[in-house]
Amino acid sequence: MEPSKQKSIMHFFQKKPNSENLVSGFNMTEEETTTSDLQHGLKRSCNNNMDHAEKSKREKGDFIRQYDSKYLEFGFTIAPSSEKVPLPMCLVCAKILSNDAMKPSKLTRHFHSLHSNLVGKPLAYFKRLLSETENERIKIKKMTKTDKDLLKSSYLIALLISKTKKPFTIGEDLIKPCMLAAATEVLGPEQANKLKAIPLSNDSIKRRILDMAVDVEQQVIEQVKQSRYFAIQLDESTDLSNCAILSCFVRYETEESIIDEFLCCLQLHGRTRPVQKYFGLLILMCKSKV
Incomplete structure (x- = not known):
């Protein structure tokens, strides 16, 4: 065979695609397409199941059963x-x-x-x-249940007792009998019986005064926190039992004016030296977070 014809024949076989490769390539493409379709179908079905489960769970949580x-x-x-x-x-x-x-x-x-x-x-x-x-x-x-009016009356009487510096037992020993006697004469026995429910015992008056003192102290501390500037003045003294007491006064500004208030009264352990005063005031500031 001539060299030119042999070269042309070899060139023809090199350029001609193989039929087996075409068939295998077509089969591979078809398999890949089928697999990808299956994967997309499974993903869609899983998403639909998850959405349905979340929807049913949400509906179940919103449903409220009634009593029969x-x-x-x-x-x-x-x-x-x-x-x-x-x-x-x-x-x-x-x-x-x-x-x-x-x-x-x-x-x-x-x-x-x-x-x-x-x-x-x-x-x-x-x-x-x-x-x-x-x-x-x-x-x-x-x-x-305690009537609000009776409870408020107990606080008002405790406030008057503290202002007049009378013993706490005066509420039950003197004030309550006077109120019952006057109400019986003026309003009648039925209305007077309502006043018997007012708690005026020694312990009740003590609790009322302590509650009001704590509330007033908290109000002053909150106002001091809101002010930009404040000043504290200290004064030491002793009580009847010869215990050292540190009185704290505070001056602070508000939007309208400058206010002076009594802050608290602290008990000092030991002598009334500046160190004890400083630590007493420091403890107060830490507790109130001023």
Whole structure:
């Protein structure tokens, strides 16, 4: 064969694509396309399942179960102060369950597992338990509830006693009997009985005065914190029991004027030297965070 013809034939075979390679390439492309489609389909299905689960969970969390009067047969009533989101409360053990447990199956499981000895009791038994629970709740409210007007009257009388520097026992020994006698003559016995509920014992007056003193001190400290500048003046003295006392006075500015106030009275341990005064004032500043 001539060299020119041989070279042309070799050139033809080099440029001609292989049919097997074409088939394999086509098969590989088809497999890759199928795999990518499957992956995208699986991803979409997973995302849809996750969205559906989150939506159902959100709807389940927003759903509030309501109480049914039939649940009294299982020994359950509504827990007090749960009107917006009703919570079941067991009348036997007074245990409060979650709102999700407001189902007959869960209530029955609680009753049978913890109070199996009461299974088969009639509905009248649970109605009696309900009435007893409500009566006890009313009694506790009456015992713990103090009329605001009577409490305010106790504070006003304690303030007058402290201003006049009288002993705390004067409230129960003198002031209260005078009020009852005057109210009985002027208003009648029925109105006078209301004044008997005013707490004026020695311990009550002491607590009222301490509460007012702490409140006044906190108000002065808050005003000092809000002012840009303030000054403190100290004065030491002794009381009747010969204890060293450090009196603290403060002067601070407000938007309108400059105010002088009595801040507090500290007890000094030992001598009234400048070191003790400094540490006493330092402790006060640290506690009040001035």
